[in-house]
Amino acid sequence: MLISVYIPFLVTAALAVLARPVAHRLPPRPAALALACAALVTAAGWAGSLALLAFTGVAQIPQIAEEGRWSVSALRSQDPVYAVVAAVSTLVLAVCVVSFGVAAVRQGRHLLRARRECAGLPGHTELAVLDDDVPLAFALPGAPGRIVVSRGMLRRLGDAEREALLAHERAHLRGRHHVFQSVWRLTAALNPLLRPVAVAGNFVLERWADEEAAERVGDRTVVAHAVGRAALASAGASRPAVLAATGGVVPQRVRALLAPPPARRSLPLLAGGLLLAVCCASLANAASDSDRMLDSAQWALCGAHADTTTAAPTDHDDTPAHGPDGCCAHPDRPEHGARHV
Amino acid sequence: MTGRGDEEAIEASGRRARGELESAVLAALWGADGPRTAREVREQLPGDLAYTTVLTILSRLHDKGMLVRHREGRGYAYEPARDEASHTAQRMHSLLTGGSDREAVLARFVSELSEQDEHLLQQLLSGHDDMPPESRRPPGKR
Numbered sequence: 001m002l003i004s005v006y007i008p009f010l011v012t013a014a015l016a017v018l019a020r021p022v023a024h025r026l027p028p029r030p031a032a033l034a035l036a037c038a039a040l041v042t043a044a045g046w047a048g049s050l051a052l053l054a055f056t057g058v059a060q061i062p063q064i065a066e067e068g069r070w071s072v073s074a075l076r077s078q079d080p081v082y083a084v085v086a087a088v089s090t091l092v093l094a095v096c097v098v099s100f101g102v103a104a105v106r107q108g109r110h111l112l113r114a115r116r117e118c119a120g121l122p123g124h125t126e127l128a129v130l131d132d133d134v135p136l137a138f139a140l141p142g143a144p145g146r147i148v149v150s151r152g153m154l155r156r157l158g159d160a161e162r163e164a165l166l167a168h169e170r171a172h173l174r175g176r177h178h179v180f181q182s183v184w185r186l187t188a189a190l191n192p193l194l195r196p197v198a199v200a201g202n203f204v205l206e207r208w209a210d211e212e213a214a215e216r217v218g219d220r221t222v223v224a225h226a227v228g229r230a231a232l233a234s235a236g237a238s239r240p241a242v243l244a245a246t247g248g249v250v251p252q253r254v255r256a257l258l259a260p261p262p263a264r265r266s267l268p269l270l271a272g273g274l275l276l277a278v279c280c281a282s283l284a285n286a287a288s289d290s291d292r293m294l295d296s297a298q299w300a301l302c303g304a305h306a307d308t309t310t311a312a313p314t315d316h317d318d319t320p321a322h323g324p325d326g327c328c329a330h331p332d333r334p335e336h337g338a339r340h341v
Numbered sequence: 342m343t344g345r346g347d348e349e350a351i352e353a354s355g356r357r358a359r360g361e362l363e364s365a366v367l368a369a370l371w372g373a374d375g376p377r378t379a380r381e382v383r384e385q386l387p388g389d390l391a392y393t394t395v396l397t398i399l400s401r402l403h404d405k406g407m408l409v410r411h412r413e414g415r416g417y418a419y420e421p422a423r424d425e426a427s428h429t430a431q432r433m434h435s436l437l438t439g440g441s442d443r444e445a446v447l448a449r450f451v452s453e454l455s456e457q458d459e460h461l462l463q464q465l466l467s468g469h470d471d472m473p474p475e476s477r478r479p480p481g482k483r
Contacts, residue, residue, distance in 0.1 A: 107446070110446045111446050113436070114436075114446045114447070117432065117433070117436060120432075121429065122424065122427070122429060123405060123406075123407050124405065125360070125363050125364060125367060125402070125405070125407065126360045126361065126363065126364045127363070127364035127367050127368060128429075129367060129368070129371045129421065130429060130430040130433055131423055131424040131425050131427070131429075131430060132430035132434075134434075136433070136434075136437075137449070137450035137451070138437070138447045138448060138449040138450060139447065139448040140436075140447060141446055141447075147364065148433055149368065149371075150430070151371050153450075154368050154371045154372040155371070155372050155374070157372065159369065159372075159385045159386070159387070160387060162365075162368045162369065162372055163365060163368075163387045165368075165450060166361070166364050166365065166368060168450060169448070169450065170361070172448040177448055178446045178448070181446060181448075182446070205448065206448070209448070217387070224465075224466070225466060227450070227451060228462050228465065228466045229466070230450055230451045231451035231452075231454050231458075231462060232454070232459065232462060232463070234451055234453070234454075235453065235454040235459055248455070248458055249452050250451055250452060250454055250458060250462060251458050251461045251462050251465060254462060254465050254466070255465060258465065
């Protein structure tokens with residue numbers, strides 16, 4: 001418990017550092033799946049560890065100890081967690097859960113709005129063209145999802161580049177990329193350390209769609225040119241102030257498309273899987289330690305009861321292992337109910 | 342039982358392929374700067390589509406009210422039904438600009454460029470424009 005409860009934090013930190021290289025070196029599809037999986041497991045590990053740490057503190061509150069029927073002094077004597085750590089964990093956990101809830105509501109609202117807009121778009125075709133000169137193109141998830149492209153964008157692209165654009169957006173819809181986006185968004189809301197994973201993940205989704213478009217069109221350069229030309233055309237239309245942080249994505253995509261497709265590699269995926277397994281195992285270990293600690297604290301209280309011979313009335317009925325004296329039903333001792341029958 | 346499943350799969354993939362062809366035809370017509378005949382549209386589209394296929398898609402899109410056509414020679418020339426008065430474009434822009442997490446569920450084709458990105462991109466693209474066209478296709482084309 002002393003060490004294992006902190007291991008999920010270490011794994012999360014390692015993932016935050018590794019997300020970017022993974023996103024840039026692995027083929028995008030396995031990278032996206034791996035990042036989504038890693039985000040889910042580490043977010044659960046993070047919340048679980050915080051909850052365990054918080055619990056060691058909460059369990060020492062006398063009212064709660066009374067409710068749970070365990071001895072505060074016994075718990076305190078074996079508890080390896082400082083009270084300060086437990087208090088901070090409780091606070092952090094509360095903030096994270098609230099932030100997760102807010103993000104979940106907002107994300108749900110975004111998805112609903114997208115779905116509504118999808119149904120409200122004119123025509124019943126996969127492609128909805130906006131009669132607008134501003135270059136614009138995106139995939140709108142819904143049932144079914146739609147590809148939204150403006151006239152301005154279509155007029156700035158060549159024949160093959162238009163095909164590449166459609167194939168790219170289609171890949172987003174078909175791969176259900178909004179689900180990946182939601183996973184990264186919500187896990188990053190729960191654990192701010194996972195924000196780099198969300199950024200890397202969104203880059204990987206674009207690369208995934210680029211690669212699928214390249215396969216469809218049969219020419220990586222055409223897709224590279226479509227992306228580049230669309231970006232240059234859009235740049236003239238609007239240039240928001242917050243660029244430095246998110247910039248550089250388009251040139252990276254174009255460069256990746258101009259290079260040969262990334263080679264399949266299984267070693268990083270195996271290593272990542274191992275890391276996640278370590279995270280789960282240490283969380284399970286910490287949980288069982290804390291469970292054992294609580295058990296013995298209950299025992300300590302039981303022992304105290306036995307000494308003062310204030311046996312509870314339930315000692316005489318046939319319902320063992322719960323009720324006020326349920327703690328006394330220890331496997332090492334003779335079966336509680338059997339003694340009195 | 343499996344036979345029916347196969348048929349359904351073929352039917353579904355046929356429907357999907359039709360949907361994709363409709364998108365390609367629509368995109369081609371919106372990208373063009375004037376009305377196009379079925380033959381001209383066919384030349385704009387990738388792959389070797391049958392003339393009758395293109396004709397079918399054009400007339401289906403026309404039936405849906407997405408294209409307008411006028412006689413040209415023995416056939417028709419098609420162009421997209423304009424929609425400038427509608428609020429659709431405005432709605433879509435507001436979808437993209439509303440709130441800090443505006444791109445929470447949307448996958449935009451391209452993100453914004455910094456000035457530095459713009460130069461880099463121009464270099465990347467022009468570097469490849471100099472290459473002879475035959476070397477553009479990757480050798481291991483799938």
